[in-house]
Amino acid sequence: GAGVSQSPSNKVTEKGKDVELRCDPISGHTALYWYRQSLGQGLEFLIYFQGNSAPDKSGLPSDRFSAERTGGSVSTLTIQRTQQEDSAVYLCASSLNYNTEAFFGQGTRLTVV
Amino acid sequence: GESVGLHLPTLSVQEGDNSIINCAYSNSASDYFIWYKQESGKGPQFIIDIRSNMDKRQGQRVTVLLNKTVKHLSLQIAATQPGDSAVYFCAENSASDYKLSFGAGTTVTVRA
Numbered sequence: 525g526a527g528v529s530q531s532p533s534n535k536v537t538e539k540g541k542d543v544e545l546r547c548d549p550i551s552g553h554t555a556l557y558w559y560r561q562s563l564g565q566g567l568e569f570l571i572y573f574q575g576n577s578a579p580d581k582s583g584l585p586s587d588r589f590s591a592e593r594t595g596g597s598v599s600t601l602t603i604q605r606t607q608q609e610d611s612a613v614y615l616c617a618s619s620l621n622y623n624t625e626a627f628f629g630q631g632t633r634l635t636v637v
Numbered sequence: 638g639e640s641v642g643l644h645l646p647t648l649s650v651q652e653g654d655n656s657i658i659n660c661a662y663s664n665s666a667s668d669y670f671i672w673y674k675q676e677s678g679k680g681p682q683f684i685i686d687i688r689s690n691m692d693k694r695q696g697q698r699v700t701v702l703l704n705k706t707v708k709h710l711s712l713q714i715a716a717t718q719p720g721d722s723a724v725y726f727c728a729e730n731s732a733s734d735y736k737l738s739f740g741a742g743t744t745v746t747v748r749a
Contacts, residue, residue: 528680557737566726567681567739580735615680622735623669626728628680 526550528629530616536635537606545601545632549618556599557617557626558591567615573599574622606636647744650721656714658743660727663708667729671737672701672712675724684712684725714745722747 529548537543549556558570569583573593584590588606593599603610613633619626650656662670668689673681687694687701687710694701700713710727724744728737 555735559739566741567728569736569738572735574735583736617681617737623730623732625683625686626671626737627683628673630680 528616528618528627530614530629530632532632533630534633534635536637539608539636540605542602542604543606543634545603545614545634547599547601547616547618547629549597549599549616550627551597553618553620554596555619555622555624555626556593557619558599558601559615559617560585561613561615561631563612570601570614572622603634606634608636610634611636646741647746649746649748650717651748652717652719654717656712656717656721656745658712658714658725658727658745660710660712660740661708662710662727662729662740664729664731664734664738665708666731666733667708668732669730670701670703670710671728671730672699672710673726673728673739674721675726675742677723681726717745717747719747719749721745 531546556573559567571591572580575596576593588604591601613631615631617626617628671686672684675681685696685701687703698715702711724742726739726742728739730737
């Protein structure tokens with residue numbers, strides 16, 4: 525596609541529910557990143573994919589968070605048993621390879637009530 | 638540990654003036670740097686990048702300067718316009734580290 529696409533754009537969920545966030549990277553981009561941004565804050569790194577493998581999962585805040593990538597393309601970030609502190613904008617970025625220009629999607633705004 | 642940060646959290650600029658946004662980094666192994674612009678409610682937008690084998694790179698109305706000696710990066714915006722009002726982030730990467738590390742951001746406000 526023309527850019528990185530994320531869905532849904534907004535998600536409101538009840539505390540304790542599971543949510544799945546989707547990222548469609550730019551076609552041909554092998555590197556994919558997930559970040560989290562709380563209101564008025566910077567970007568917190570969550571996970572990095574090179575192809576389908578995740579060499580760096582160091583940013584996942586707890587075992588309630590997981591992510592996968594299939595076919596070297598679409599990635600999903602899953603948050604189980606959501607908590608109010610999970611409320612944030614979740615951003616996805618892709619690049620041709622790591623250490624090259626990374627382009628971001630518009631993000632998914634997650635609100636846990 | 639390594640960190641990337643910005644010197645000032647806010648910058649107010651008169652329309653038409655030049656803006657300079659600064660960024661300090663501590664990882665001496667960092668070899669790739671990017672500046673992003675983020676408008677309210679949107680994802681970060683790529684502005685310009687620079688690799689460590691360069692000191693300066695120019696784009697349209699923007700210039701990035703890299704001083705590896707003091708681990709300092711700056712973004713200069715010429716003839717600042719109201720549409721330049723946003724939060725600006727610097728990010729760095731190294732060949733030994735996959736992730737892009739971001740600073741806290743500088744909010745630029747352009748006065749008419």
